[in-house]
Amino acid sequence: PEMHQFLHELPKCEHHVHLEGTLGPELLFPLAARNNIQLPDHFPKTVDDLQYKYDNFKDLQDFLDLYYVGMSVLITEDDFFELAWAYFRKAHADGLHHAETFFDPQGHIERGISMETVVKGFRKACDKAEAELGITTKLIMCLLRHLPSQDGLDTIALAKPYYEQGLIHGLGLDSSEKPFPPELFKECYEHMAKHHPEVLLTAHAGEEGGPEYIHNSLDLLKVTRIDHGVNSIKDPQLIKRLADSQTMLSLCPMSNLKLRVVQDIAELPIREWIEAGVPFSINSDDPAYFGGYILDNYLAVQSKFGLDVSTWKLIAQNGVKGSYIPQSRKDELL
Template identity: 50%
Template sequence: MDKSQHETRDTGALNFEAIPRPVLLDLLRRAPKAELHLHIEGTLEPELIFKLAQRNGVKLGYPSVEALRAAYAFTDLQSFLDVYYAGAGVLLTEDDFFDLAWAYFERAAADGVVHAEVFFDPQTHTSRGVPMQAVILGLHRACQRAQAELGLNASLILCFLRHLSEKDALATLEAALPWREYFIGVGLDSAEQDNPPERFARVFARARDLGLHCVAHAGEEGPPAYIYGALDALQAKRIDHGVRCLEDPALVQRLADERMPLTVCPLSNLKLCVVPSLAEHPLRRMLDLGLCAMVNSDDPAYFGGYLNDNYLRCFEADPGLNARHAYALLRHSFEACFDLDEPSRQQRYRQIDVLFLEAAAGLPHAG
């Protein structure tokens, strides 16, 4: 990423202190946003799970929607993944994947999301006999509809499950290549513990040779060393989560100097016990240290909220998060986009500027 091109502009004309707290929260609800850390399987709401299970004749291990929701009391990442993979078992056809993604896009548009780069986990599905084609084409069809009907620009990032082998990841990438035009990058997700990024250096090198963008989960449950591994071994251009970078001042400086995006997911961090409370979440500290952090929702069906829920609950829990932080978070979300041309990026920046100028001046918003 070209640091000189995307440095935060001079904000002297913006009187952040003049924006009252209630106005700021309303601004956050309405502002245009990009979402860059969203697992589409993690948007599978219990109601849709039961609907698809009935449609596909899949027997669930829970008697009701309420019983399934009650299982969402996670103690760590693995306890979440156990429920997450079980829920994904209802996804069998191209239409299932379309319905899944379309339900997310409708929710996202209501939150002001105008750009989304969405993760999907093909290994979760192909291991159950679901064709790669059904996964990718169903999701792609929803992306097309989101653009046409919601004005939401959406693209896909294929993720590898790090608890499986690199051999399996390489085979997955090759199997997806007939539909290469429908995804823009690759990522690395699933359980961090004992699964360092270096294990996947070859498959990421192959992805880079194909012109794909590279991202990786690192520094959520895994140590700062995993962030170094994602940067150096995988040459990731975004770090997903990254909150544990604060344990290593030299790493923080490197991330700030390289303007490396960190796709932070506050409600996920809370639900998986990475932080004890949102009031103690390191988001504000990350911004104050000059890091290019932004807010995302990760697996919102499981973690208690979509994108606006993550923004608003953070700002409600931490009174130290102010209008200047909000401005940075919104801008960072567009700064870090892969699939966004520069004129469109600048247009989003201008929209954010106008919102903050109007809020500081006490002007009513239109609509």
């Protein structure tokens, strides 16, 4: 209980949460009704049946199949606003101070929803979170790696005004990892680096893919952060590289357990990373699907690792240092 309060009060930053992954049954079914969305026949019909699916994913793809159907209930700017605002409120109650949130515009554009609707709705929630909750926020647009690189380039072109106005701050890469390695998206990342050099570049790597997915994300996409990165531990050279360059990994413990990246959270290479000096943060990924928001993820790590107060302070500090915020904001949080 003492540790619970300590972890609650620790100044936490989140770097890996998909806003569409905060859509739980309690909002999904009402939105489907409100927007007259006919969910597919195979989609669970009740909150309990849907929750059962959430508790029994086989792997990443099994989750993604449900995730893309789930997001089909999001139609209006207000839907996107409501979703993100509910997340910020929950995260604020968990003691979150800074959030870098992913979104997947291609999952909406292919259903006929405009980039404007998505970005405006999410931005409105970000602005409200900054004004009313004191949370600083960044929006990171992710490209879906199961779609062609050209689709990614088209999406970047659609988002250009929002990058220019400073309403989107990063580029990420997500969805099915193993069949779609980072090298496929080299052109997309090169375009961003050339035309929007201030934008944060990150990519999911080493969740199901091996260490070479991480090396190639660093070498070819020139990312400065790695989302997940669990499989870095299989390559000692890579561990040294991450430590030398102080490249932060955004670890998602409950996600890794639910998607069977590990069989037990105790298997995560947390002690090895700490010993080697690899910075990492602790994140919720898709909290509505994996059964826990940011504090639950901190608590899940604590229950398996029993870390001491100074180690937790180091983890929190690394999260602040690795955040995409000005030094003045870092000073406030440290």
